[in-house]
Amino acid sequence: MPSLKDLKNRIESVKSTRKITKAMQMVAAAKLRRAQEAAEAGRPYAERFNAVMAGLAKSVGDSDSAPRLLSGTGQDQTHLLVVMTAERGLCGGFNANIAKIARYQANKLIAEGKTVKILTVGKKGREALKRDFSKHFVGHVDLTEIKRVSYADAAGIAKDVLARFEAEEFDFAKIYYSRFESVISQIPTEQQIIPADFDAEDAEESTLYDYEPSEEGILADLLPRGVATQIFSALLENGASEQGARMSAMDNATRNAGEMIDKLTIQFNRSRQAVITNELIEIISGAEAL
């Protein structure tokens, strides 16, 4: 049975924990709004871009002259997994869920005899995958210093990935991130970026465009941008997901702390009562003994 003093201390400590989690929840809520706005602002670009690319890819896709970013290297040996997670923890299962699908895919590819390379974006994913896959790591992008992801950050990552592709370091590239569905639901997603994989259903209703310069020229110009665009929208979705996940995790933590405080308070009151009763019994039995 803990003493009254111990109980009091524990109640105090849980109370201050609750204050912290409550504050974190509110900060996450404010950041979530901004992240969500950024994700929404980025959507029109990504949508138009993909629609145009899908149309282009459809008309050029089958020809032999298609760029390698679209048609692939013709091999299926080396896979690059770009795992995008957060820089910070305390956001529920957010980082763990992304790491989980990446780990599952990596194991599957290794079992099939493929070579797996992993590029991590965000510290937490690196930590989660370090134990099993550290010899597969080929690079890491640190976003700790960046408060708001900008297109330039995504372009930097894309440049790195494209340089590796040019150097024929891999045949397939996939990104792993969390798609923001709502505050309580973020869906870990896998998306293939190289060779470009456009949903044919997104293709424009066969408008016949004039292309200036040639279709191939435009495609060669746009495909690298497409990689950057996809990485950028993934980063934005990830940002919103992270804050959403943190918000609900901290909401839960705040509620749990509240429950714990209630429980401890009851225990504290009971103990105090017991002490008083004990004292009374002692006084009464003392008086009777006289």
Add this chain to the structure above:
Amino acid sequence: MADTMQFDLVSPERRLASVSATQVEIPGAEGDFTAMPDHAPVITTLRPGVLTVTTSGGSDDYFVTGGFAEITAEGTSVLAERAFAKADMTQEIIDDLVAEADTARGEAGAETVDAATKLLADMVAAGTAIGLSPKQPSL
């Protein structure tokens, strides 16, 4: 014939303009051109330059660094890699952009050096056109 068309200017980070325009002057990769309503469908890449949108209420200038434009009879969408309203352009931004293009030219291989040089020259020209004085590179 319709008098106006839908014009959208979006960058990856935000939507800069979505208006009903009477004409749009676009700095295409193979030369400037003006798109008006009922233009034949065209997709073109952009070079760094100044994009002018004319609406019934006047005209607006935007600085774009690259990307592409999709023109149909009903409207024009410009997807710019980076875009700034003319009023938001500062000497600092143009200096950064020119420096960036200059670095890219330095890194470019034999095949791409011409394209990189053109990009740099376009960037400087566009900066001058918008009334700033970008640092002239030594070409």
